[in-house]
Amino acid sequence: MATPPITHLRVHDRPIGERPRKQPQGRNVPVVEFDDVTKVYDGGSVGLERVSMRIGRGDFVFLVGPTGCGKSTCMRLLMKEIDPSEGHISIAGRNIGEIPRGRVPFLRRNIGVVFQDYKLLPNRTVYANVAYALEVIGEPRQSIRRKVPDILRLVGLSTKLHNYPDELSGGEQQRVSIARAFVNHPPLLLCDEPTGNLDPETSIGIMQLIYRINRTGTTVLVATHDREMVDKMRRRVIELSEGRIIRDQVSGLYRPDESTKEFAIRLRGELGIGDEGNPN
Amino acid sequence: MRPGFFLKEAIRALSRNAAPSLAAMLTVLLTALVLGVFIPVVQATTGTANQVRNRVVVNVYLQDNITPQQQNDLRNKLNTGTPNVKSVQYISKDQALKELQAKRKGTSEAIQLLGSNPLPATYRVVPRDPGKVQDIVNALVNVDPASGKQTYTMAGIDKVANRESDTKKILSATSLVKTLTASMAALLVLASIALIANTIRLSIFARRREVEVMKLVGATNWFIRWPFVIEGVIVGFMGGVLAVLVLWVIKDTLVDPLSDKFALIAAPNTIQFPALIAVLLVSCVAVSAIGSGLTLRRFLRV
Numbered sequence: 275m276a277t278p279p280i281t282h283l284r285v286h287d288r289p290i291g292e293r294p295r296k297q298p299q300g301r302n303v304p305v306v307e308f309d310d311v312t313k314v315y316d317g318g319s320v321g322l323e324r325v326s327m328r329i330g331r332g333d334f335v336f337l338v339g340p341t342g343c344g345k346s347t348c349m350r351l352l353m354k355e356i357d358p359s360e361g362h363i364s365i366a367g368r369n370i371g372e373i374p375r376g377r378v379p380f381l382r383r384n385i386g387v388v389f390q391d392y393k394l395l396p397n398r399t400v401y402a403n404v405a406y407a408l409e410v411i412g413e414p415r416q417s418i419r420r421k422v423p424d425i426l427r428l429v430g431l432s433t434k435l436h437n438y439p440d441e442l443s444g445g446e447q448q449r450v451s452i453a454r455a456f457v458n459h460p461p462l463l464l465c466d467e468p469t470g471n472l473d474p475e476t477s478i479g480i481m482q483l484i485y486r487i488n489r490t491g492t493t494v495l496v497a498t499h500d501r502e503m504v505d506k507m508r509r510r511v512i513e514l515s516e517g518r519i520i521r522d523q524v525s526g527l528y529r530p531d532e533s534t535k536e537f538a539i540r541l542r543g544e545l546g547i548g549d550e551g552n553p554n
Numbered sequence: 555m556r557p558g559f560f561l562k563e564a565i566r567a568l569s570r571n572a573a574p575s576l577a578a579m580l581t582v583l584l585t586a587l588v589l590g591v592f593i594p595v596v597q598a599t600t601g602t603a604n605q606v607r608n609r610v611v612v613n614v615y616l617q618d619n620i621t622p623q624q625q626n627d628l629r630n631k632l633n634t635g636t637p638n639v640k641s642v643q644y645i646s647k648d649q650a651l652k653e654l655q656a657k658r659k660g661t662s663e664a665i666q667l668l669g670s671n672p673l674p675a676t677y678r679v680v681p682r683d684p685g686k687v688q689d690i691v692n693a694l695v696n697v698d699p700a701s702g703k704q705t706y707t708m709a710g711i712d713k714v715a716n717r718e719s720d721t722k723k724i725l726s727a728t729s730l731v732k733t734l735t736a737s738m739a740a741l742l743v744l745a746s747i748a749l750i751a752n753t754i755r756l757s758i759f760a761r762r763r764e765v766e767v768m769k770l771v772g773a774t775n776w777f778i779r780w781p782f783v784i785e786g787v788i789v790g791f792m793g794g795v796l797a798v799l800v801l802w803v804i805k806d807t808l809v810d811p812l813s814d815k816f817a818l819i820a821a822p823n824t825i826q827f828p829a830l831i832a833v834l835l836v837s838c839v840a841v842s843a844i845g846s847g848l849t850l851r852r853f854l855r856v
Contacts, residue, residue: 379773380772382772387770397570410774411772
């Protein structure tokens with residue numbers, strides 16, 4: 275796949291001051307919108323510089339680039355762990371800069387997050403880890419008892435309900451983390467280097483799981499430096515370098531309705547891992 | 555909110571982090587124990603010091619030939635027209651003699667030899683604030699600045715005495731004792747709070763990643779904080795109860811048998827044991843609960 279010339283420094287150009295209400299065809303309000311966002315850290319280092327992008331409902335987007343290019347800054351901005359120095363970020367049309375401190379937890383309940391280091395609660399079982407995400411939003415116990423085994427079956431961990439995280443492999447821990455992120459069906463799923471610590475075969479399983487979640491209509495944003503994986507997945511790629519967007523390629527090479535199984539088979543074929551053994 | 559869930563979370567955290575919880579509980583136990591011993595000691599000491607201070611009086615000796623009118627005026631002046639007066643007691647010549655005889659055996663013969671009672675009638679004035687006893691003297695005595703000669707503001711006064719050197723000694727000694735015990739008590743309380751807060755801090759610091767994850771999943775600050783506060787209450791309560799038990803044993807086996815023999819231990823103004831228990835338990839629970847809640851604040855800023 276040839277890298278096209280840098281064409282998308284700005285995804286959309288519009289006069290300053292006009293509200294960003296122009297919709298791309300076939301989409302509603304974009305789920306994620308960065309509007310000229312700059313983030314300068316207290317030490318003076320630049321995390322992001324004048325980044326603008328829109329991610330529509332149901333999109334599967336890769337955020338790629340070398341370490342320090344601003345991928346994690348994007349993720350942390352979306353979680354409102356940090357605030358942008360300039361510009362606005364909107365999630366589902368809501369400017370998250372206007373959300374007061376006390377309401378931030380409610381924003382986060384609508385965003386699932388998956389991290390490279392899993393970030394599981396070490397002294398809780400797999401079941402309790404996933405259940406915690408539901409307890410936080412005040413879900414009744416009955417529905418927690420129903421939903422948690424369901425989601426754990428979906429990620430293929432129905433036999434490890436009562437194990438502690440340190441008794442699981444890296445791939446399994448990441449599956450728990452995905453289950454926790456997705457158990458209350460958030461409209462947006464953020465994955466920060468979800469396969470960073472995993473071997474290629476396990477990575478495919480994880481990517482397949484994330485793809486399956488995407489197929490349910492969830493918007494997915496995956497930050498990764500695994501260029502090979504990104505190329506093979508053939509999804510929209512936003513490339514960052516030193517805090518700027520240097521490529522925003524809406525790939526036309528993939529069939530948007532590709533099934534999870536077809537997706538996995540193609541991925542294995544293209545990555546040269548040749549067998550049909552489907553972990554799910 | 556859901557108290558049952560938070561209580562369950564707190565108990566689970568306590569049992570899964572047994573070592574830090576135990577450390578926090580021991581800290582509470584030890585500081586409560588030290589405080590429990592120290593509070594009565596401080597009180598007994600200040601009580602005794604106050605008793606000593608109450609011995610500071612001003613004696614107004616009357617002339618033997620004082621008229622009833624003058625005596626009446628003087629009593630009114632002492633009762634209403636003099637600052638810092640707590641009470642005035644009249645001691646007649648006979649009473650003074652009896653007091654003297656009670657204090658020193660053998661004086662009766664000397665008095666008999668004299669043939670008449672040489673002791674003057676006295677108004678014994680007890681000051682409200684022993685530290686300002688001089689105000690009373692100043693109201694009764696005028697000192698001529700040139701000659702240094704003393705004159706009295708009321709007729710019929712023979713002499714005004716406040717046992718100046720005694721008073722000074724009593725005042726400086728008792729105020730030293732009081733300041734010392736007060737500052738020691740303050741230091742001890744501060745040290746206890748710092749110690750408990752620090753131990754709680756350590757046990758929470760070990761779990762700061764957990765707090766971070768909870769925040770990322772969308773837990774509100776109070777949702778995270780409640781289990782920690784309840785944990786603090788449980789730790790404080792258990793430490794406090796253990797300390798009270800130990801204090802009880804000490805009181806029963808050591809202090810009570812001794813209190814017959816030592817005035818300090820039996821001092822009347824010491825706090826009652828049930829009150830002491832209540833004070834200790836409440837402060838243990840409050841300090842560790844508030845400590846948990848406040849310490850967490852740092853880690854909640856994500």
